[in-house]
Amino acid sequence: MGTAAIGCPSSAARPLLIAIWRLSSRRIRTSFGILNIDMPVLKNIAAIAKGMSITFMEMFQPTTVENYPDGKGPLKGARFEARFRGAHVLQRDENGLEKCVACFLCAAACPSNCIYIEAAENTTENRVSGAERYAKVYNIDYNRCIFCGYCVEACPTDAITHGHGFELATFNASNLVYRKEQMLAPRPAHMGANVIFNQADVDGGAPAQMVPGS
Ligand code: SF4
Numbered sequence: 001m002g003t004a005a006i007g008c009p010s011s012a013a014r015p016l017l018i019a020i021w022r023l024s025s026r027r028i029r030t031s032f033g034i035l036n037i038d039m040p041v042l043k044n045i046a047a048i049a050k051g052m053s054i055t056f057m058e059m060f061q062p063t064t065v066e067n068y069p070d071g072k073g074p075l076k077g078a079r080f081e082a083r084f085r086g087a088h089v090l091q092r093d094e095n096g097l098e099k100c101v102a103c104f105l106c107a108a109a110c111p112s113n114c115i116y117i118e119a120a121e122n123t124t125e126n127r128v129s130g131a132e133r134y135a136k137v138y139n140i141d142y143n144r145c146i147f148c149g150y151c152v153e154a155c156p157t158d159a160i161t162h163g164h165g166f167e168l169a170t171f172n173a174s175n176l177v178y179r180k181e182q183m184l185a186p187r188p189a190h191m192g193a194n195v196i197f198n199q200a201d202v203d204g205g206a207p208a209q210m211v212p213g214s
């Protein structure tokens with residue numbers, strides 16, 4: 001009876017069989033839909049497995065230790081990238097004069113408002129920079145500086161640059177207000193920066209005191 005119904009369905013059984021066929025085909029379509037939904041999940045699992053494989057490979061690599069400031073090995077001391085932005089340096093020109101002309105552009109560009117400048121006029125007797133004015137006072141408050149480099153970008157005379165100084169930590173916040181004298185580049189040797197050292201070589205002793213600004 002059942003075989004006859006499947007092999008040659010009667011008119012009463014045909015709608016039932018059609019309904020079953022439609023239901024089953026819909027289930028197949030749905031299962032393909034589930035596969036499509038699950039594909040991003042599979043991709044995410046593959047990405048995590050790939051990432052973890054790199055982690056596990058790194059776990060078995062030799063450990064790299066930078067010995068700072070002392071210690072053994074070739075990595076002793078601090079190493080810097082070429083574009084590292086450390087404490088600022090106020091540059092001098094080839095004649096030893098300060099490059100800063102007190103134009104205040106760096107202070108205007110500073111987003112932290114941490115540059116304080118007082119300008120003064122150069123005179124014949126007291127020439128500090130190559131222009132009309134120079135910075136009598138030039139302070140940078142490293143409590144607020146974010147080392148963004150905007151002051152360096154803004155300077156028309158390349159007077160202010162970033163050096164590699166990074167040991168700025170202190171227990172007293174007022175020590176972080178750096179004055180011009182702390183940031184000025186040393187005088188060129190032909191301006192007398194090494195006079196005392198040369199004399200010390202002659203005398204055979206250490207210099208009694210440093211020359212200010214050298
Ligand atoms: S590096 Fe940025 S925050 Fe620091 S003094 Fe220059 S402009 Fe201001």
Ligand code: SF4
Pocket residue numbers: 099100101102103104105106107117135154155156157158159160
């Ligand atoms: S450091 Fe440069 S931008 Fe700033 S006041 Fe001096 S010359 Fe002007």
